[in-house]
Amino acid sequence: MQFSERVRSLISQLTLEEKAGQLNFLVGDLFMTGPTMKTTASNKFDDQIKSGEITGLFNIYGTEYIHRLQRLAVEESRLGIPLLIGADVIHGLKTVFPIPLGESASWNLDLIKKTARAAADESTAVGINFNFAPMCDIGLDARWGRVAEGAGEDPFLAGEISAARVKGFQGEHLMDEDSLAACVKHIAAYGGAEAGRDYNTVHLSELKLRQTYLPAYKKALEAGAVTVMSSFNDLNGVPCTANEFILKKILRDEWGFEGLIVSDWASISETIAHGTSKDMEDATVQCLKAGTDLDMMAEAYLTCIPQLVNSGKLSPETLDHAVGQVLHLKEILGLFDDPYRYGNLDREKSTLKSEEYINLARQAAEESIVLLKNENQTLPLQAGKQKIALVGPLANNSMDMNGTWSFFAEPNDPVTFLQGFQSKQPEVEYAQGCELYESTEKHFAEAINLAEKSDIVVLALGESAVMNGEAASRSEIGLPENQLDLIKTLKKVGKPIVALISAGRPLALTEVEELCDAILITWSLGTEAGNAVANLIFGEVNPSGKLPVTFPRSVGQVPMHYQLTNTGRPYEGDYSEPRSERIYQSKYRDVQNSPLYPFGYGLSYTTFDMSKPELSKEALKPGESITLKTTVKNTGEREGTTVVQLYLRDLVASVTRPVKELKAFQRVKLNAGESRSILFKIDVEMLKFYRRDLSYGFEAGDFKAMIGMDSEQLLETTFSLFDEG
Numbered sequence: 112m113q114f115s116e117r118v119r120s121l122i123s124q125l126t127l128e129e130k131a132g133q134l135n136f137l138v139g140d141l142f143m144t145g146p147t148m149k150t151t152a153s154n155k156f157d158d159q160i161k162s163g164e165i166t167g168l169f170n171i172y173g174t175e176y177i178h179r180l181q182r183l184a185v186e187e188s189r190l191g192i193p194l195l196i197g198a199d200v201i202h203g204l205k206t207v208f209p210i211p212l213g214e215s216a217s218w219n220l221d222l223i224k225k226t227a228r229a230a231a232d233e234s235t236a237v238g239i240n241f242n243f244a245p246m247c248d249i250g251l252d253a254r255w256g257r258v259a260e261g262a263g264e265d266p267f268l269a270g271e272i273s274a275a276r277v278k279g280f281q282g283e284h285l286m287d288e289d290s291l292a293a294c295v296k297h298i299a300a301y302g303g304a305e306a307g308r309d310y311n312t313v314h315l316s317e318l319k320l321r322q323t324y325l326p327a328y329k330k331a332l333e334a335g336a337v338t339v340m341s342s343f344n345d346l347n348g349v350p351c352t353a354n355e356f357i358l359k360k361i362l363r364d365e366w367g368f369e370g371l372i373v374s375d376w377a378s379i380s381e382t383i384a385h386g387t388s389k390d391m392e393d394a395t396v397q398c399l400k401a402g403t404d405l406d407m408m409a410e411a412y413l414t415c416i417p418q419l420v421n422s423g424k425l426s427p428e429t430l431d432h433a434v435g436q437v438l439h440l441k442e443i444l445g446l447f448d449d450p451y452r453y454g455n456l457d458r459e460k461s462t463l464k465s466e467e468y469i470n471l472a473r474q475a476a477e478e479s480i481v482l483l484k485n486e487n488q489t490l491p492l493q494a495g496k497q498k499i500a501l502v503g504p505l506a507n508n509s510m511d512m513n514g515t516w517s518f519f520a521e522p523n524d525p526v527t528f529l530q531g532f533q534s535k536q537p538e539v540e541y542a543q544g545c546e547l548y549e550s551t552e553k554h555f556a557e558a559i560n561l562a563e564k565s566d567i568v569v570l571a572l573g574e575s576a577v578m579n580g581e582a583a584s585r586s587e588i589g590l591p592e593n594q595l596d597l598i599k600t601l602k603k604v605g606k607p608i609v610a611l612i613s614a615g616r617p618l619a620l621t622e623v624e625e626l627c628d629a630i631l632i633t634w635s636l637g638t639e640a641g642n643a644v645a646n647l648i649f650g651e652v653n654p655s656g657k658l659p660v661t662f663p664r665s666v667g668q669v670p671m672h673y674q675l676t677n678t679g680r681p682y683e684g685d686y687s688e689p690r691s692e693r694i695y696q697s698k699y700r701d702v703q704n705s706p707l708y709p710f711g712y713g714l715s716y717t718t719f720d721m722s723k724p725e726l727s728k729e730a731l732k733p734g735e736s737i738t739l740k741t742t743v744k745n746t747g748e749r750e751g752t753t754v755v756q757l758y759l760r761d762l763v764a765s766v767t768r769p770v771k772e773l774k775a776f777q778r779v780k781l782n783a784g785e786s787r788s789i790l791f792k793i794d795v796e797m798l799k800f801y802r803r804d805l806s807y808g809f810e811a812g813d814f815k816a817m818i819g820m821d822s823e824q825l826l827e828t829t830f831s832l833f834d835e836g
């Protein structure tokens with residue numbers, strides 16, 4: 112990486128201690144004090160900023176506070192180097208959008224880019240210039256709580272979505288006042304934690320690592336992300352923060368990434384707990400040499416670098432390169448030209464929770480909701496026509512609608528489901544029904560009473576904001592027992608039941624499916640939660656969400672995803688054959704192999720039909736492409752949007768290949784009765800994979816092309832790839 116003359120000049124002027132300070136990145140000391148955060152926090156960091164011991168602070172907020180800190184750095188430190196101001200703006204700052212997993216269910220890349228742009232606008236308005244997002248970790252294990260923060264299980268979809276988020280955060284030009292640095296995290300394979308337990312060890316073949324876990328990071332970096340965050344986990348025995356294979360061979364040598372690598376929270380010093388470093392000095396040497404430039408929260412670099420360089424254990428070149436990365440980031444953010452470019456009181460007033468962003472939040476929430484069941488057209492309801500009992504601990508709950516990673520948000524901002532319903536039908540009544548976690552029946556009687564005098568029961572259940580996200584792994588992934596008890600109790604009342612399920616992961620909803628007439632996944636929908644849900648329930652908006660993750664029948668099936676390989680003994684039964692005939696095939700004795708709801712699945716209030724795929728030709732050669740065509744028709748009574756998905760299968764290859772892989776998709780909005788031809792271009796790029804020798808390329812042979820509106824109901828055709836090479 113060639114640094115500018117300014118950066119090189121600064122490096123030549125910095126003392127050893129000041130260089131160590133440029134690699135020291137700490138969390139701020141602001142905290143929520145009710146509806147707004149303090150904007151003039153204590154002067155806890157003033158001396159360290161003036162002495163050059165801090166290169167930046169994160170998770171702080173507010174123009175006045177941040178400009179005060181910048182002024183200290185610029186006017187009172189020896190070389191006047193401005194501060195990085197980082198933050199976790201994972202799904203909005205003040206205007207809160209659906210959690211990333213939920214928003215991914217929209218499959219709407221344009222919308223996703225817009226919400227990231229809005230988040231960047233609000234964040235830069237309050238002084239933030241470095242966002243620790245997008246999280247691009249593939250999560251195949253629903254027990255892992257951080258599935259909530261990503262873009263689902265599929266490498267292709269997660270890559271497309273992560274790239275859209277990067278473009279939204281960084282905008283047209285990184286120097287623009289409403290653009291901030293994106294950070295691709297957590298590299299690498301953090302979602303592969305053994306047993307779904309957060310921070311746990313990850314062991315993956317290089318084939319699986321490259322085929323499943325790396326593509327989304329790569330796509331996000333190809334979108335221009337200027338930073339990367341190393342992950343907590345060890346990968347195949349080496350903590351990623353000290354992992355040269357990941358940080359150097361993959362990131363730098365193979366992908367050509369030249370930007371800054373920041374550790375995760377104290378992950379440098381945590382190499383000691385991992386047992387691969389004996390002390391902070393050892394951790395510092397290993398992590399710096401592996402390529403981790405910036406030390407978040409460990410203060411290892413600050414305390415150890417001077418004597419490591421003086422004792423010859425750390426080369427000045429290695430140190431100077433890391434310092435150059437930090438100064439380079441500050442330079443491309445424009446901080447040297449104008450340290451006060453981020454943060455503007457007028458922009459705060461005009462940007463935060465603007466009408467435009469509130470409307471965008473509602474659209475994002477509406478398009479994120481997935482309709483999983485709608486027996487006998489229970490939904491939509493007609494406002495005023497039925498007496499509705501709205502029951503559940505999440506029905507009249509604002510704070511939990513913000514979801515995980517939303518601590519800049521106002522806890523009382525989100526529109527509750529009750530508020531949304533009552534805006535359509537004022538006489539909707541509410542009963543809590545049960546607690547979120549505690550198992551008690553003390554609220555049952557009130558709920559039963561309300562249900563008995565109503566025509567329909569709408570339940571608001573599922574996970575609260577703290578039941579998913581970081582350090583929130585769960586060994587069970589169903590609804591909490593007392594919530595299930597409530598459903599069973601209300602079922603006896605005999606009224607139709609609609610379930611609104613908040614979730615930050617796939618939940619095992621087998622019993623819910625049996626008990627309820629309609630089910631919607633409402634994730635954590637953010638600021639406009641209640642209005643979005645009401646617009647769908649009362650039919651003003653037609654559900655269009657599609658699952659970005661597979662929903663299992665049981666936690667026993669986990670880790671679960673749709674990109675299965677066939678095995679040598681694929682199960683071909685339908686679980687109806689008697690146990691005695693259960694032959695030696697790959698299956699469980701006690702649950703079907705299939706998911707409860709497959710990847711890509713989601714219903715609509717209308718229906719769609721799709722014609723068999725037609726190919727422009729039966730075969731292609733390298734450099735050529737085939738066009739696949741299908742006609743989609745809205746066969747229902749109302750306008751609707753669906754997602755046409757293209758899956759491919761390599762029938763014979765040098766390694767076992769998934770029986771289907773998503774390769775392209777198109778969101779299609781059709782009026783009632785309207786038909787449209789949908790074309791997909793299939794080329795050899797789509798056919799490449801990591802082969803037996805781990806080289807990336809295609810192999811001649813036969814392929815299956817499958818199209819559908821989920822990953823199971825598919826129409827097939829075949830084609831061949833010839834390679835005269």
Ligand code: GLC
Nearest residue numbers: 170199243296297375376581
């Ligand atoms: C956390 C998370 C990471 C976040 C960082 C700063 O522990 O792992 O995603 O960006 O620390 O808050």
